Structures are given as C-alpha cells and as structure tokens.
Amino acid sequence: MAATDPRPDVEPDFEWTLPGLHLGFDRADDRPVRLVCLATGADAPSAVAPWAIVDVITPGEHRARNNQSLLHSGTGQRLRYVDHEAEDEELRVRQRDPLTGLEVTSAFRAAGPGLQLRHTVRNGSEREMVLLSVSSLVVAVPEGEHELLWGESEWLAEGRWRQRPLAELLPDVNVPFHGQYSRGRFALTSHGSWSSGSVLPTGVLVNHSGPSLAWQVETSAGWHWEVAQTGATVTVGVNGPTDMFHQFAVRLAPGETFTSVPAGLCIADGGRDAAFGALTGYRRAIRELRPVDARLPVVYNDFMNTLMGWPTTERLLPLIESAAAAGAEYFCIDAGWFAEMEGNWWTGAGEWREAQGRFAGGLLAVVDAIRDKGMRPGLWLEPEAVGVDSPLAGKLPEEAFFRRFGERVEEAGHFQLDLRHPAARAHLDETVDRLVDEFGLAFFKLDYNTNSGVGTDVDAAGAGAGLLGHTRAFRDWLRAAQERHPHVLFENCGSGAMRMDYHVLSVAHLQSTSDQQDFRLYAPIAAAAPASVVPEQAGNWAYPAASMSVEETAFAMTAGVIGRLYLSGFLGDLSVEQSSLVREAVALHKDWRHLIAASTPVWPLGLPGWDDEVVALQLDAGSRSLLAVWSRGAAAEVALPGLRGRTVEQAYPIALPQWAIRGGGGVPVLEVPAGPAARIFTVR
Incomplete structure (x- = not known):
C-alpha cells in the first residue's frame, strides 16, 4: 500500500x-x-x-x-x-x-x-x-x-x-x-x-x-x-x-x-x-481546566538568580515592592521559608511549618505585604520529600515511604513518601489545607528534586509497579486538593523540568521549563519547550539583573514573553532603562497571553540546536502571531520562507534599535545583529 x-x-x-x-x-x-x-x-x-x-x-x-x-x-x-x-x-x-x-x-x-x-x-x-x-x-x-x-x-x-x-x-x-x-x-x-x-x-x-x-x-x-x-x-x-x-x-x-x-x-x-x-x-x-486556570497570571518567584532558598522579611519586602511595580500578579516565596536560620533546609524539610525567627513579625506579615501590593501569595513545597533530619521521618509508618528489600530508600538526604499509604496522603492533605487556611494562599509551586530510583517493592510485585501506583496516587491527591481549593493554582516543577509529562500536566496549571540560570542558555530551552508542553503552561524564567546590558535584559525577558512569563531577579536594582524593558515585556505578555493560549508552535528555523547562534520560535494564533528571535553569535541574515507574504513588525522592545526586515511581499529576510540580543515581532 x-x-x-x-x-x-x-x-x-x-x-x-x-x-x-x-x-x-x-x-x-x-x-x-x-x-x-x-x-x-x-x-x-x-x-x-x-x-x-x-x-x-x-x-x-x-x-x-x-x-x-x-x-x-x-x-x-x-x-x-x-x-x-x-x-x-x-x-x-x-x-x-x-x-x-x-x-x-x-x-x-x-x-x-x-x-x-x-x-x-x-x-x-x-x-x-x-x-x-x-x-x-x-x-x-x-x-x-x-x-x-x-x-x-x-x-x-x-x-x-x-x-x-x-x-x-x-x-x-x-x-x-x-x-x-x-x-x-x-x-x-x-x-x-x-x-x-x-x-x-x-x-x-x-x-x-x-x-x-x-x-x-x-x-x-x-x-x-x-x-x-x-x-x-x-x-x-x-x-x-x-x-x-x-x-x-x-x-x-x-x-x-x-x-x-x-x-x-x-x-x-x-x-x-x-x-x-x-x-x-x-x-x-x-487538560482538566478549572475557572481559575483562565487567569493565566504573571507569577514572580524569589528563587532563580535571586534568594536561592534563603528568604527573610528583610530580603523579601524589596522584592515584593519591585515585583508589583513590574506588573506581577502572584508572588511565590520559594524554598527555605520553613528552615531555621542555622539549619539545613534540604535535609530538614518535610513538616512544612513556618521557621521560627526567620521572618520578622512572622511569615503572615510577609504574606500580608504581598496582598497589600495587589498580588496573590504562594509558597514552595516539595510534597513527596521528607528530609532525613526532619522530625516527620520518624513519625510516619515505614510503609508510608519508598522501600527496597526491607530498607527505606534514601536519595541525597531525602526520603520519598509513598502516596498509596493513607498516612502519607493525610500528611499532605493536612499540610495544604493548613497553609491555605493560615496564609490565604493562592499558589503552590510543587517541586520534585530527587530521582528516587525504580520505585518501591512495598505492596508491589515489582518496584516499577510501586512507582506507578505512587504516581497515580499523587495525581489523585493533586486533583482532590484542587477540588477542595478551587481558587488555588498548582505549578508542576521537577527540579526544573525533570518530571514534565501529561500524566501530571493534565491537572497542573504551570510547568517550570528549566533551572537554567544562564540567560544565554535559556533561549533554546524556551524555544523548544512547546514541543513538550502547551505554550500557556511553559513557565519560562525571565530574570533580569543589574549586571546586564539593555540588550541582554531584553534577551532575558524574551523567553518569558513567548511562553508563560515566570518573573524573578532583583528588579529593584535595575536601571531606569532596564526597568522600562521589564515593564514593557510584562505588558506585552499580558496583551498576548490569551492568544498564546490558543496558539500553535512553529519553528521557522527548525527546532533549536543547543549551540545554534540564531534561535527562533513562532506562536501562531491564526491571523496574528508572535515571533521571537534570539541572536547568540555573529551578525547574520536569516530568511523566513514560512512567512512569505506576511507582515512582520517589531513589537519588543520598542525603545531599542529596530532589526531590519527586507523582502517586501515575498520572503522576509531578517538582519540579525551580533548577540546576545533578541527581538519579538508580530506577524500578520
């Protein structure tokens, strides 16, 4: 045939x-x-x-x-x-x-x-x-x-x-x-x-x-x-x-x-x-969408290239101020909020209670400051993890943890909860319900930072079946938590994107696409993300820094605009020109986010190679599209035959030099300068 x-x-x-x-x-x-x-x-x-x-x-x-x-x-x-x-x-x-x-x-x-x-x-x-x-x-x-x-x-x-x-x-x-x-x-x-x-x-x-x-x-x-x-x-x-x-x-x-x-x-x-x-x-x-998912809010998170797991009141208040000024709608306090100042937040995690002495006036005062600035508050959790030094490690039954050949599985200072066990699930239900009630949370970043191996042989003929049963129970737990708290958004993060699959993404709101801290290397990650996750779930970090030039600032912000803008960085330290670029990027993303949620990805230059000097992603929403182009090498001329006869105009940043576009009604040819530099275009 x-x-x-x-x-x-x-x-x-x-x-x-x-x-x-x-x-x-x-x-x-x-x-x-x-x-x-x-x-x-x-x-x-x-x-x-x-x-x-x-x-x-x-x-x-x-x-x-x-x-x-x-x-x-x-x-x-x-x-x-x-x-x-x-x-x-x-x-x-x-x-x-x-x-x-x-x-x-x-x-x-x-x-x-x-x-x-x-x-x-x-x-x-x-x-x-x-x-x-x-x-x-x-x-x-x-x-x-x-x-x-x-x-x-x-x-x-x-x-x-x-x-x-x-x-x-x-x-x-x-x-x-x-x-x-x-x-x-x-x-x-x-x-x-x-x-x-x-x-x-x-x-x-x-x-x-x-x-x-x-x-x-x-x-x-x-x-x-x-x-x-x-x-x-x-x-x-x-x-x-x-x-x-x-x-x-x-x-x-x-x-x-x-x-x-x-x-x-x-x-x-x-x-x-x-x-x-x-x-x-x-x-x-x-996807099992809820009314709250339709908001598609801009989230600021204090982790990436910023506090890196050590939040305090003194450090958070300026970030809250600058995030609100930039246009963020949610503010998520990342890892470390539960750790004593002298403790190890990694090995001591698991009970998910506010650390004493970390926040002047208490964590609730910080959360109130977030709300006072018109944003909704969120917290980081690693729900399946219990640190080896956590009191919880000795409180739950042995069968509530992953086990192999009679031994509790430990990976890099963490034990793995098994959500098939009612005690493990009850612990997480109590945690989420308590934190939502105590702090009025509207967002959870759910992380998963360790590869716990093939699984658990507790109540399973093979360890791989134990892992499958746990992951199915985790999804059931997440769905039930959303039913109890329909106004709360839940992000799926697995040490960046190490657990990025549509078993969990069919019920999660957002997916972190990487932990990559080098803005130059984030370009191919952001451009390739829609091959794995729908654009409106692709949480691309945008973390401008005072050490960046204005061109580098626009480069860093472009990744966020072309997916789901996930904002971070010491925004209050930026220059006036840099701050303007951040606010412009946030505003452009808000203008386009619902079109992005109806778009399909197109790669005019092919799926990006890790070392490609020019990277491009188009989000095609029918009569209108967004096209992002990143330059990471020498100046080049780039033909875009897939856009023959369409009008291409620079949309971001307005204040920086326009990239020349030739071709009239034929094939557009873009004159890309030496990088790092990036531009976002509208295509009609």
Missing part, C-alpha cells in the same frame, strides 16, 4: 468516525484485532498499515518471535475479537486469549485532533496471573521516506531535539534475503522517577509521502517507546513501565484488572510543525 492511497489494502470489518478522525479495524478467527486505517476523514489517506492493537507480556510467555523490541508478544498474538462498542467519544474493543483467559479491553478516546489510548487487562481465569508489561500504543506505518524526531533532556539542558532519516537509524539489512523480520529498533527509555530526566516521552514520525504521526506517553513513572522495522512496515510501540526496563510486575487475582498508562496519538496532514500542532491541540483537549 502506498502511503498516499486513500484507503488501506485491508477492508475494515468495523469503523469509527468522528470529526477529524476515522479509524478502521479488521477481525478474524486466526489473528488479533488490527488497526487497518487511521485518517483525518473517511476519504483521507490512512497513516497506518494493518497491525495488532495491543501487546501483553507475562512471565511464562514473552515474545512469539525473536527480536529486541516488545512487539509480537505471545499473548497479544493469541487475542481474539469478542465485541466492540462506541459511546460518546470513546470506542472500546474487547478481546480474549483462549489459552490464559486474559481479557483485554482497548479504549480509544477522541481528544481534540488526537486519540488517547489505554488497555485494561482482566484476569478471566481461575488462577493468579502476572503481567510484565502491557503496551499503551502499537501502530504500524507503511514503508516510505520517514524521519524520526525525539528529544533528549537533562538538568539545565532540557528539550534538545534530534531529527534523523529513519533509514539512518534502522539500516537496511536485506531482510528478504534472510527470509526473516529485522530485529533492529530505535528506542528511548526513561530512568527512575524522573520521567523526562534524560529523554522525553514524546516522538514524531514525519512521513514525506503521507500523513505524519506524533505520540506521547502519559505517566510520571517508567516508560519506553521504540520504532522497529517490521517487514514491509515500521512499527511504533509505546509502553509504560515494563519488567525488562523498569522492574515492573503486577499480580492479578481472578477477576482483577490492570489498566495501562495512557498514550496520546495524533495524525497530521503535514510535516514536523503540523504534527506538533496536532499534539498541542490534543494536550489542550486532555
């Missing part, structure tokens, strides 16, 4: 059509249910080749074919169609393995321009069964000219994307000559409890002769995705935690069920930007 054929080469036995989505499946007595058509409409070209929709691996039977992937599971190949039903915007397909009695219900939920998939396995036998992995998504595409995009990440260097021809990653080994399937694959696997600490749970397969695909794994626990050469097709397999990579196992008594982690899948009639645009729309569709 050619990739551009409007129909698959296998006629479907049943179909499911919604606006913008068309799926076709076939069924037979001698094979599992297969997805044979995935398109944007009934007459549109299909992006897929026929392939079984789910894989299940058990201890007694792994794969039915020699290979290095998680595909072709023996149980998955034996599944046979039972029935299917469509209700509202969800299709459910049920299959059964006649040998083991396992039943699998595959749910396809329509969400914006994409699908959210999950599979529920039920033990229909009369004996206990063990699962070692259940796929979240399996889909094959026909042979063709494909390029794969994937993201690498680490602390201070988040979102470094790669794009390579699939033929370079999966070499042609002349499979027909050998008469077998290839065993090659390209795979990414998470490490420990930082879901995005080394690689990103998102991928894109660009098809140059047909529709492209984009996917994401929606879990804060372990995950694995791979692309494998499978005969005349290329197959994408997406998994949550597995035995092979994450020490995952779950026991099912007769009648018990297990549901895989969700995966998002989007189809796009276009290339890279179209695929990420579809993924952006899908991410918005799965």
